[in-house]
């Protein structure tokens with residue numbers, strides 16, 4: 001029954017002079033999200049966006065796709081009435097109610113907006129007179145202006161728009177309005193959630209995964225690709241860099257105290273990710289770290305990891321409990337993939353008793369044992385990066 005949607009946005013409305021940048025970006029992100037589903041036409045209209053749907057489009061699939069476009073605050077399937085003449089308007093709204101609600105035993109309220117200030121009825125008159133019309137046509141309906149079960153909104157412009165369904169959108173800001181960041185994406189639960197959260201603030205994403213064949217399987221890599229695909233449902237096309245980390249890991253394993261292994265490894269991961277980030281024009285790194293979750297995420301460990309980075313490191317989950325992270329992972333559909341049992345490269349090389357309070361000076365001293373070969377190895381890792389495009 002719906003051939004169009006009205007899309008409302010919240011936060012981008014606050015952007016003052018730059019508002020059109022955000023509106024255009026939102027329009028483009030919506031268009032990109034809907035392109036695979038058919039020939040939808042997205043246009044800007046005073047303070048909101050309007051989507052015209054092709055014939056035979058799939059309603060559920062469309063709403064689902066819109067539900068993943070950051071920047072949308074609500075999705076309203078709408079019926080467009082070509083004439084705003086009062087008789088046509090009442091008839092049209094009545095027909096809408098008739099079709100939409102076969103059982104009309106509910107309380108309702110009419111809300112209205114009008115763009116044309118010369119329209120023969122004021123806004124309160126439109127509401128009152130439309131309410132009266134509906135009551136007469138459908139005596140089983142009852143008015144409740146305070147807490148109605150159904151809110152029927154009528155927007156009167158050259159054409160008129162009727163809707164009563166308001167589906168919450170994902171909120172946030174349109175991807176691409178806030179620079180680009182490099183996500184360190186592992187196969188775990190946390191990093192996909194971290195990527196989702198930063199993307200939700202309008203940041204474009206690129207991702208890096210460190211793998212260590214043959215210690216980590218091809219299947220572990222495919223799992224990360226699958227997670228990247230799931231993030232890309234929100235971000236649109238995304239590059240995933242796969243870095244072969246085996247030689248570096250083995251070298252650290254040979255040269256450095258085993259209890260420091262994880263920290264030193266993580267420092268190299270950050271350094272390499274940062275190089276790739278700079279090449280990609282990223283303004284920051286993103287990780288799934290959370291204080292105290294594991295030995296490598298105590299305040300001391302985070303400080304030691306952070307020390308090697310020049311770019312800001314964004315850690316959106318820093319104060320989240322695991323159960324709250326899991327909740328988001330389930331919501332964005334990454335959880336089931338994340339819990340598939342494939343080793344990521346950290347779990348193979350973990351020491352029995354990793355340091356939980358690494359001293360940066362001590363770590364730096366241990367790293368000096370890597371001086372002979374490490375720069376070459378980092379270079380080799382960067383030169384052999386595999387790039388996968390997802391989404």
Ligand code: ATP
Nearest residue numbers: 184185186188189190191208209210287288289296
């Ligand atoms: P996750 O669930 O995201 O894997 P985790 O709880 O397993 O996190 P760690 O293994 O300590 O924690 O990793 C902390 C963060 O470092 C991850 O959230 C991720 O951003 C990054 N990271 C860890 N391993 C890798 C990897 N193999 N490739 C890319 N990034 C990684």
Ligand code: MG
Nearest residue numbers: 186187188344
């Ligand atoms: Mg992990």
